[in-house]
Every structure is written in structure tokens, then in C-alpha cells.
Amino acid sequence: MYEIRFHGRGGQGAVMAAQALAEAAVLEGYFAQAFPYFGAERRGAPVRAFARIDKEKIRVKSQVYEPDILVVLDESLLEIDPVGEGLKPSGKAVINTTKMPEEIDLGVEVECGTVDATGIALESIKAPIVNTAILGALARVFDVISLESILNAIMNRFGEKLGHQSGVMNAEAARIAYLRTKIGRCSARRQLAKTKVWLPAWYEIPPGNALPQHAIEGVLIGPGSMVQNYTGTWRTQTPHYTKDKCIRCLRCWFSCPEGCIERMEDDYERWDYRYCKGCGICAQVCPVNAIEMIRGVHEWQ
Amino acid sequence: MQEKEIRTIKDLSREEFLTKGHGACPGCGVAVAVKNIARVLGKNTIIYVPASCLIVFTALYPSSAFKWPFLYTAFENTGAVISGIKAALERRGKQGVTVVGMAGDGGTFDIGLQALSGAAERNDDVLYVCLDNEAYMNTGIQRSGATPFGAWTTTSPVGKKIQGKREFKKDLDAIVAAHGVPYMATLSIAHPNDFVRKVQKAKITNGFRFLHVLCPCVPGWRSEASKTVAIARLAVETGMWTLYEIDHGVEKLTYKPRELVPVKEYLQLQGRFRHMGEDDIEKLQNWICEKWRNQFYEEVPVPPCKLEKVKKELILDEDPLHGP
Ligand SMILES: Cc1ncc(C[n+]2csc(CCOP(=O)(O)OP(=O)(O)O)c2C)c(N)n1
Ligand code: SF4
Ligand code: SF4
Ligand code: SF4
Numbered sequence: 001m002y003e004i005r006f007h008g009r010g011g012q013g014a015v016m017a018a019q020a021l022a023e024a025a026v027l028e029g030y031f032a033q034a035f036p037y038f039g040a041e042r043r044g045a046p047v048r049a050f051a052r053i054d055k056e057k058i059r060v061k062s063q064v065y066e067p068d069i070l071v072v073l074d075e076s077l078l079e080i081d082p083v084g085e086g087l088k089p090s091g092k093a094v095i096n097t098t099k100m101p102e103e104i105d106l107g108v109e110v111e112c113g114t115v116d117a118t119g120i121a122l123e124s125i126k127a128p129i130v131n132t133a134i135l136g137a138l139a140r141v142f143d144v145i146s147l148e149s150i151l152n153a154i155m156n157r158f159g160e161k162l163g164h165q166s167g168v169m170n171a172e173a174a175r176i177a178y179l180r181t182k183i184g185r186c187s188a189r190r191q192l193a194k195t196k197v198w199l200p201a202w203y204e205i206p207p208g209n210a211l212p213q214h215a216i217e218g219v220l221i222g223p224g225s226m227v228q229n230y231t232g233t234w235r236t237q238t239p240h241y242t243k244d245k246c247i248r249c250l251r252c253w254f255s256c257p258e259g260c261i262e263r264m265e266d267d268y269e270r271w272d273y274r275y276c277k278g279c280g281i282c283a284q285v286c287p288v289n290a291i292e293m294i295r296g297v298h299e300w301q
Numbered sequence: 302m303q304e305k306e307i308r309t310i311k312d313l314s315r316e317e318f319l320t321k322g323h324g325a326c327p328g329c330g331v332a333v334a335v336k337n338i339a340r341v342l343g344k345n346t347i348i349y350v351p352a353s354c355l356i357v358f359t360a361l362y363p364s365s366a367f368k369w370p371f372l373y374t375a376f377e378n379t380g381a382v383i384s385g386i387k388a389a390l391e392r393r394g395k396q397g398v399t400v401v402g403m404a405g406d407g408g409t410f411d412i413g414l415q416a417l418s419g420a421a422e423r424n425d426d427v428l429y430v431c432l433d434n435e436a437y438m439n440t441g442i443q444r445s446g447a448t449p450f451g452a453w454t455t456t457s458p459v460g461k462k463i464q465g466k467r468e469f470k471k472d473l474d475a476i477v478a479a480h481g482v483p484y485m486a487t488l489s490i491a492h493p494n495d496f497v498r499k500v501q502k503a504k505i506t507n508g509f510r511f512l513h514v515l516c517p518c519v520p521g522w523r524s525e526a527s528k529t530v531a532i533a534r535l536a537v538e539t540g541m542w543t544l545y546e547i548d549h550g551v552e553k554l555t556y557k558p559r560e561l562v563p564v565k566e567y568l569q570l571q572g573r574f575r576h577m578g579e580d581d582i583e584k585l586q587n588w589i590c591e592k593w594r595n596q597f598y599e600e601v602p603v604p605p606c607k608l609e610k611v612k613k614e615l616i617l618d619e620d621p622l623h624g625p
Contacts (some may be wrong), residue, residue, distance in 0.1 A: 010326070011520075042326035042358060043520055198363060210370075211363055226359070226366035229322035250310050254493045255530050257332035259321050267311075275321040279328035280527030293527075 001054040002144060003064040007083045008073035009234070010043040013131030016157065017071070018049035020135055024145050024153035025053040033058050044234040044277060046081050053144065067091060069142050070106070073117070073130050075099075076297070080233040082192045084108045093186060094137050096130055101184030112186035113141035115177050124173040125166075132158065136174030137181040147178050231258065235278025238298040243268055245290035252282035252291060273299045307501040310493045313340045323366040324358040328526025330516035330533065331355055331432045333490045335403060338430060338512070339367070341500040346399045347390075349383050351413065352376040353405035354439045354518075355432060379404040380416030383427040399504055401428040406447035407437040410473050421480035424508045431473070431511070434518035442521045446471040449541065450588065451581045453573045454521075464576055469588055477511045478547055485511040486546035486555075491534035495555050499546055506548075515542045523572025532570050539567040540589040543596055554596065563605035564589055 004021065008014030015036040022032035030053050037048040050064040066086040070093040077083055078095075084106040087093065091110050095101075096117035104112060117133035125132070132154050139147040151171045159167025198219045206212075211222035220228050248267040260275035261282060283291040305312060318339035325332040331354055339346075349372045350356040356373060359366040374382055383402040390398055404413055409431040420427060436454045437443040444454040450469045453459050457466035477485055484506040486499040496514075503510040517524060517532045524532055536542040537556065541564060544556040564586050568574035577585075590606035593599075600606075 039324075042324060042329070042354075044327045045324060200363065209362065211365075221363040223365050223371065224320050224368040225364040226322035226324075227320050229324070229364075231322055231324070234327060251493065254310050254313075254337060255333055255490065257325060257327070257329045257336065257529075258323075259317050259319065259336050263315050272321065277327035279529070280525075281328055281333075281529055284527045285530050 001052060001056075001058065001060075002068045002142075003066065004051040004053070004069040004071065004142075005064045005067040006049040006051070006071045006073065007077050007081060008047055008049070008131070009077070010045045010047050012047075012073050013129050014047055014049040014071075014073055017073070017131035017135055018051045020132075020150070020153045020157045021051050021138065021145065022053070023157060024135075024149040025051075027149045027152055028145060030055060031058050037063060045231070046077055046233075069138070070094070070110075071134060071138060072096060073134055076233070076236075078104070078106070082107070084190075085192050092141050094134060094141050094181075095186075096134055096137075100182055101186050104186040105189045106186045107188055107190045107192040109185060109188040111141070111183070113137050113181045113183050115181045117177055120173050120176050120180065124176060125169045132170040133173040133177040136177030139174070140178050140181040140183065147175070150174055230274045232260070232272075232274045232276050232297075235276055235297060237278045237280065237293045237295050238273065238300075239271065239276065239278070239280070239282050240292045240294050240298070240300055241269060241271060242290050242292075245288050247288055247290075249287060251285045251287065255281050255285045257281065270301065307341055307497050308494070310497055313337070313497060314343060316340075316343075318343070318346070318368045319359065320366050320368060325354065326519050326526070328519045328529045329354075329358075330490060330518060330529050331405075331434060332358070333529065334432055334488070334514040334516050335359075337490070337493075337496060338401075338403075338500050338514075339369075341497055342399050342401060342428075342504055345397055346401060347372070347386055349373070349379060349386065349400075349402045351379050351402075351404050351408045352439065353408055353432070354434070355403055355405065357439055376408055377412045378416050379408060379413045380418070380420035380429065382416075383429065384420045384423065384425040387425055387427050399428060400426075401430060403430040403432055405438070405445075406431060406433040406435060407443075407445040409433075410446035410471050414476075417477070418480065421477060421482050421509045421511070424482065426508055428503050428510045428512070431513045432516050433513060434516045434521055435470075436518070436521050438518050438521045447473070450585050451568075451574055451577045453523075453576065459576045464578070464581065465574075474511075474513055477513075480509075481550070482511055482547075483508040484546070484548055486513070487542065487544055488512055488514040489533050489537050489542060489544060490514065490516070491530050491537065492544060492556060495544060499555070502546070502548065521573070523575075524570055528570055532567070535562065535567040535570065538562040539564045540593050541567055543592070545596075557597065561589070561593060561601050561605055565605075 006014040018034040022034035025032035032053045034051040068091045072095045075097040087108045093112045098116045101112040115137040117130040120133040121130045139150045154171045155167040158170045198216045213222045253261045253263045258275045260272040262270045280293045283293045319336045347370045379402040387400045435447045444457040451465045453465045517529045538558045539562045545554045590601050
């Protein structure tokens with residue numbers, strides 16, 4: 001059995017990619033399954049999707065913890081998620097990046113294909129939706145499923161949902177990616193940190209589920225505990241504040257959905273970039289253009 | 302200690318009661334609304350949230366983004382549960398606690414309407430907030446009674462025969478008002494001072510209070526994250542959303558656009574209306590113009606309302622059996 005794990009961000013199409021891969025496998029006569037991990041997160045948040053492919057009927061229903069193939073749709077995830085966790089040393093990886101495989105550090109040394117899926121998607125479908133391009137690269141690395149079947153699956157899935165023309169363009173993205181994928185080996189310099197969660201056993205759950213503000217083994221629980229969730233890793237652009245221009249109207253502070261703009265005693269602002277999702281509302285509402293959105297993840301002050 | 306009255310955003314607390322780190326989409330209008338309501342309500346508050354985006358992005362056991370005690374039971378119960386929390390507090394002699402329920406439009410307009418009506422009719426001392434993002438967003442954008450005419454959702458799709466939702470938005474505020482509640486108001490996140498003043502009023506009024514906030518939703522409205530507040534403002538300027546309050550029976554419009562902006566400008570910023578043809582846009586525009594007349598008792602200057610000035614006839618008996 002082959003187990004595949006996709007890492008992407010909400011909105012990038014990781015779930016569709018897993019489904020198209022499963023469909024391609026079925027076209028080749030395999031049994032297959034595909035499903036997403038349902039978290040609470042919304043658009044922009046790190047998400048996972050899974051696929052399994054086998055000659056026999058698949059009875060396992062759990063998430064994929066030790067993938068044979070790892071697919072990373074967004075390079076920035078390497079810095080925030082232990083994406084390489086559980087990847088078998090005999091496994092393979094496909095990464096959306098402009099870098100060479102040798103420059104990628106997954107924490108596990110495996111055969112690795114890299115491709116600039118974002119660039120290809122912008123070229124062929126005119127939108128940074130990278131799931132189909134990455135499938136083309138996957139066909140190069142994971143030789144069990146042919147490019148032919150991947151293209152057919154894309155035509156079926158995307159054509160049915162978004163129309164024939166869209167199917168053609170998405171298949172084209174996959175074809176180009178297949179040709180441009182660079183194959184090599186990635187490195188294993190980084191330490192894979194285990195993500196910590198506290199899940200109570202039945203006898204640890206308080207009556208009525210009412211949790212007091214509390215910390216267990218360094219993990220916060222109860223009211224206010226979401227502060228341990230650094231959502232700033234979601235952003236792709238960053239607000240830059242020019243204090244000299246600010247007239248202290250507080251509009252940005254009021255309008256930021258994250259509460260990551262801090263209002264100082266003198267009503268000037270300060271940014272807590274650990275949580276800024278880069279939505280750009282603050283720059284939009286500022287009447288004097290004291291805030292400018294800059295591409296990429298930055299921190300100032 | 303007497304708390305300071307909140308009249309403008311300058312009076313808002315620097316302390317946050319909806320903390321950072323919640324999982325809403327970048328640019329979420331619900332998050333903007335809830336965070337600022339929380340800043341007004343302050344420390345002594347208990348919150349109930351039914352199934353909706355809000356519960357999913359703020360409270361997944363064992364973590365929570367609210368610094369308040371937080372309760373959750375079922376989708377249809379907001380009105381009933383907040384009444385129950387208040388009754389329990391009263392039984393225990395606890396005073397000065399605001400009990401607030403925050404439900405989505407699905408949980409308010411449709412599925413929670415009976416519990417809302419019950420609490421309003423009993424005039425229970427609670428605050429009900431409807432976070433109106435005009436569809437069931439948490440389960441992937443299905444139409445609700447709050448979805449506007451013409452909007453695409455997964456259950457009001459766009460095809461050859463039907464192009465988006467065919468029904469107009471339910472006038473929930475009129476339904477709530479008909480209960481004769483002590484205080485109710487509509488809010489916009491693009492009018493901060495009006496927003497906080499109304500929340501403050503709702504906080505200090507006794508009995509049943511109802512706040513209705515329009516909350517643009519990035520994936521559901523297919524809009525740009527940075528435009529959330531701009532779209533909320535255009536909703537008011539085009540008359541799609543009216544800012545008013547009813548305080549102990551006294552109705553007051555709290556903001557009147559200088560002139561009515563054509564609804565097209567509002568629709569253009571949102572993918573959910575992209576398919577709308579001229580006919581449908583005109584239909585929606587006429588609906589707004591009619592609403593404007595009823596609200597402001599005046600005709601709308603010619604554009605955007607092309608309607609001929611029909612004088613409303615008083616029809617005493619429309620029963621076909623009794624003839625014209
Ligand atoms: C009785 C019941 N029916 C259906 C559901 C599934 N459900 C969970 S959240 C949700 C949508 C909520 O929509 P809305 O109230 O508009 O809030 P939003 O997510 O848009 O903020 C649905 C249908 C449920 N939890 N309970
Ligand atoms: S971009 Fe601005 S409004 Fe958006 S999360 Fe960051 S600070 Fe807040
Ligand atoms: S919106 Fe602009 S002017 Fe107003 S407080 Fe923020 S940065 Fe300053
Ligand atoms: S789906 Fe809409 S309402 Fe829900 S978190 Fe995202 S932006 Fe907010």
C-alpha cells in the first residue's frame with residue numbers, strides 16, 4: 001500500500017489534489033481513498049489531506065502518519081509545520097519551490113522532486129492555485145501512477161466542476177510541471193519537533209466539560225488559551241506602519257480581525273506579528289496611508 | 302466601581318476578551334464584530350455560541366479564544382440557553398453579569414428562530430447577537446433566510462434556469478421588533494462609533510436586547526480579504542444595510558447615506574453576485590428603493606431608482622371573492 005500525505009494551505013486545493021490522485025489510481029485499476037483532515041482552521045491555515053492506493057481493498061481509515069509520499073504545496077509550511085514527520089526513509093517528496101532538491105531540508109533524507117508550481121500555475125491557469133501543477137510533478141516522482149492517468153483524472157475532476165476549458169488548462173499545468181520537475185535528494189539537517197497536544201482521558205475531563213484557565217505540561221487550556229496558536233505564519237504579506245503619518249484615529253485597531261494591533265497608552269499602534277494573517281484590512285481603512293502592505297513575511301520594530 | 306460609558310472607539314478597553322490566535326479566515330468580518338463587542342461588554346460576561354464559524358474558530362475543546370466562561374450545546378437553542386444561564390445566575394444571586402448569545406444568521410433567521418422568539422417574548426434579561434454573514438458558512442456556504450436576492454450559494458446555485466437566490470432577505474429585525482423588546486439595533490463594522498455606542502446601550506439595558514451585525518465573509522462572499530470593511534461600508538451606502546435602533550419603542554435611524562449609491566457598486570466587489578444580469582440587478586435595486594421609502598418616508602433621487610413615483614394605494618380588501 002502507498003500512503004500519501006499532502007500539506008497545503010486552506011484555499012490551495014490540497015483536498016482536490018488528493019482526490020484527483022485517488023481517481024488517477026482508480027483509472028489504473030487500483031483501489032484508492034482520499035480525504036482531508038478536518039481542523040477548525042479556515043482559508044490560509046495549514047491543512048492536510050491524505051490518499052491511500054493499494055491493489056487490495058483498503059480497510060484503514062485513519063490519517064496517514066507515516067507517508068510513503070509527501071507532497072508540500074506551500075514551501076513556507078516547512079518552517080512552521082513538522083511536515084517531514086513520519087516520512088519513511090524509503091519515501092519520496094514533492095515540494096513546490098523554486099529551489100533545487102538539495103537545498104530543501106525536510107529533516108529526513110529522501111528522494112525529492114522540486115518544482116515551481118506557483119510559477120507554472122500563474123502561467124497556465126492565471127491563478128496561484130497550485131494543486132494541478134504539483135500533481136504533474138508527483139507523476140514524475142511517484143512512478144506508480146502515470147502522467148496519462150493524472151491528466152485524465154484532472155480533466156474529469158476539474159472539467160466536471162469548472163468546465164472543459166478549465167480542465168484543459170489545469171491538465172496543461174500538470175504537463176508542464178512534469179517536464180520541469182528537478183529530481184534529487186533533500187537534506188536532513190533540521191530536528192523534527194513533535195507537536196504537542198493535550199487531549200484529556202475520560203477521567204481528566206471535568207464535570208460539564210468546564211475547564212478553568214490552566215496549563216498542562218506547558219500547554220494552555222481553557223479560556224484565553226488560543227494565544228498559543230501563532231496564526232502569523234499564515235500571512236504572505238505584512239503591514240508596515242509609519243508612525244509619523246499616523247493620526248491615531250484607531251480605525252486599524254478597531255478593524256483588525258486578529259486583535260494583533262496593539263493600542264498604546266498614547267494611542268499610537270504597535271504590531272504583534274506573531275498573529276497577523278496579512279489580510280490587509282488595516283492598510284485599507286487607514287485614512288492617511290500610514291500602513292503599507294509589503295509582500296512576504298516580515299517583522300518590524 | 303462604576304465603569305466608564307462608551308461613546309466612541311476611544312473609550313474602548315485596551316484589554317481584549319477575544320484573544321489573538323483564533324482560526325478565522327484572514328479578513329473575517331465576524332471576527333472584527335465579535336472582538337469589538339467583547340471590548341465593550343468587558344469582564345463580567347458569559348457567552349453562548351451555537352454551531353457556526355464562530356464556535357469553530359474560537360473554541361475547540363480544550364482551547365478557547367474567549368477569556369469569558371463559554372458554553373455550547375446545540376444549534377437551535379441560543380435563545381433558550383442564554384435564558385437558562387441568566388435564570389441560573391439569578392437563582393444564585395449573581396448580579397451584574399452580561400449573558401450574551403452569539404449566533405450566525407442560519408442559527409438566528411432559520412433554525413434558532415423559535416428559541417429567539419421565546420426569549421424575546423418572555424423579555425428575559427439577555428443579549429442576543431446575530432452575526433449575519435448571509436449564509437451557512439461553517440458548513441460550506443448554504444443559503445439561509447438572510448441571503449440576499451441574487452446571491453450564489455451552494456444551495457442557490459447559478460445555472461441556466463436559476464441564477465442564484467430568488468427570494469429577498471427576510472426582515473428579521475421587523476420580526477424581533479414585533480416582540481416589543483426593550484432594545485434592538487443594527488450594526489456595521491464600518492461605522493465604529495455607532496457600533497460601540499449601540500453595544501454599550503445593549504449592555505446597560507435591562508430585559509431582552511437584540512443586536513444584528515452585518516459581517517462580510519471572504520470565502521462566502523467571494524471577496525478580497527482587505528475589502529471586508531469597505532464592503533460593509535458600501536452595504537450601508539447602497540441601502541443594502543440600514544443602520545437603526547429601537548430603544549423602548551422609539552425608532553431612530555442612526556445613519557443616513559447622503560445619497561443612495563447604486564447597488565451595482567456593492568455587487569461588483571463580490572464574486573457571489575458576479576453572474577447577475579441587468580434584470581436581476583434592477584429587481585434588487587427596486588427592492589432597496591422600496592425599503593428606503595418605507596424607512597425614510599421619501600422618494601429616492603432618480604438614479605439609482607428609476608421607479609416611477611407610484612403612490613401607494615390603500616387596498617382595503619384584496620379578497621378576490623369580494624371583488625375589487
Ligand atoms: C441541528 C443542526 N443542524 C445542522 C448542523 C450542522 N451545522 C453546523 S454549523 C452550520 C452552519 C451555521 O451557519 P450560521 O448559523 O449561518 O453560522 P456561520 O457559520 O455562517 O457563522 C450547520 C448547518 C448542526 N450542527 N445542528
Ligand atoms: S494585515 Fe492588518 S488587519 Fe490584517 S491581520 Fe494583519 S494587522 Fe490585522
Ligand atoms: S488607521 Fe492609520 S492613522 Fe488611524 S490609527 Fe491606524 S495607522 Fe494611525
Ligand atoms: S468562512 Fe467567513 S465567517 Fe467563517 S471564518 Fe471564514 S470569513 Fe469568517
